[in-house]
Amino acid sequence: MVFGLDVRRTPRHCAVALRGRSIKGYTRSPAKANRQHVGIPARRAGMLGLPQAHPDPPMHTLFPKPFRAAGCDECRNAAALGFDFTMAFQPIVNVDGGPPFAYEALVRGLNGEGAGSVLAQVDDGNRYRFDQACRVKAIELAAGLGLQDIPGCRLSINFLPNAIYRPETCIRSTLEACARFGFPSERLMFEVTEGERVSDSAHLIRIFDDYRKRGFITAIDDFGAGYAGLNLLATFQPHVLKLDMELTRDIDRSPARQAIVAGVALAAERLDITLIGEGIETAAERDMLRSFGVRFQQGFLFARPTIGRLTEWPASV
Ligand SMILES: [Ca+2]
Numbered sequence: 001m002v003f004g005l006d007v008r009r010t011p012r013h014c015a016v017a018l019r020g021r022s023i024k025g026y027t028r029s030p031a032k033a034n035r036q037h038v039g040i041p042a043r044r045a046g047m048l049g050l051p052q053a054h055p056d057p058p059m060h061t062l063f064p065k066p067f068r069a070a071g072c073d074e075c076r077n078a079a080a081l082g083f084d085f086t087m088a089f090q091p092i093v094n095v096d097g098g099p100p101f102a103y104e105a106l107v108r109g110l111n112g113e114g115a116g117s118v119l120a121q122v123d124d125g126n127r128y129r130f131d132q133a134c135r136v137k138a139i140e141l142a143a144g145l146g147l148q149d150i151p152g153c154r155l156s157i158n159f160l161p162n163a164i165y166r167p168e169t170c171i172r173s174t175l176e177a178c179a180r181f182g183f184p185s186e187r188l189m190f191e192v193t194e195g196e197r198v199s200d201s202a203h204l205i206r207i208f209d210d211y212r213k214r215g216f217i218t219a220i221d222d223f224g225a226g227y228a229g230l231n232l233l234a235t236f237q238p239h240v241l242k243l244d245m246e247l248t249r250d251i252d253r254s255p256a257r258q259a260i261v262a263g264v265a266l267a268a269e270r271l272d273i274t275l276i277g278e279g280i281e282t283a284a285e286r287d288m289l290r291s292f293g294v295r296f297q298q299g300f301l302f303a304r305p306t307i308g309r310l311t312e313w314p315a316s317v
Pocket of ligand 1: 104221
């Protein structure tokens with residue numbers, strides 16, 4: 001899930017609407033030209049450990065030219081973005097009990113509209129600003145709800161690699177927001193899916209590496225779906241893998257899913273990676289996943305995303 005919507009279901013026109021056009025004051029990454037120059041696809045070159053010819057390869061976003069990282073204030077300005085939105089929070093629970101592992105921030109319309117209605121307003125021209133605004137909004141709202149007071153609980157933020165120019169500059173507003181709202185930055189988790197719009201794994205891994213060095217928790221979202229699979233895991237080992245709901249749905253009735261998840265769980269244990277099961281809707285799914293060692297789970301069985309409060313599980317009485 002990216003901003004609460006599976007990118008596989010994100011309208012493709014978001015990524016391609018402005019392709020081939022130039023807009024005054026904005027620039028595209030030179031990634032494509034550089035890749036052609038090198039003659040080896042960046043993804044392949046990265047896997048082979050070859051030096052990368054391009055320092056900043058996101059392809060589908062227009063960045064301000066000259067590039068200037070937005071600050072916290074700027075990212076809170078809805079007028080500058082062109083539309084406003086809010087965040088719902090859904091817990092990732094520990095089925096063995098205790099405080100939740102994290103709350104994931106999921107984008108919503110101001111009147112509770114689904115993520116799709118918000119994401120429909122995101123295009124090549126505002127993707128960078130939207131990504132930055134999502135981080136600031138998530139941190140501000142979570143801090144206001146007291147998430148930092150829940151022992152060990154993390155705030156999980158989805159991000160779009162294509163919206164990041166360079167990791168070191170695009171993190172500025174995130175850190176400013178943490179300082180302003182009193183949220184500990186080491187409790188931030190960044191989850192990303194290698195969806196169809198992430199055309200360059202090397203860029204994604206560069207961001208993850210930078211985030212890891214900063215002490216953030218890194219997570220691959222939707223693992224087992226689309227492109228978020230073994231190739232990415234073989235190249236980069238995050239702190240967390242979120243098992244896609246395609247793998248967890250009806251797992252209690254699917255020997256194939258059981259075999260796959262058991263294998264992933266074994267690999268995760270050897271790589272010291274924490275597994276999270278997504279999209280859990282039944283007690284049978286929960287229990288089967290738990291039998292494979294997956295303690296941390298997320299889904300409607302536990303709590304739906306809620307705006308304006310952090311839902312507890314089990315609900316306090
Ligand atoms: Ca997600």
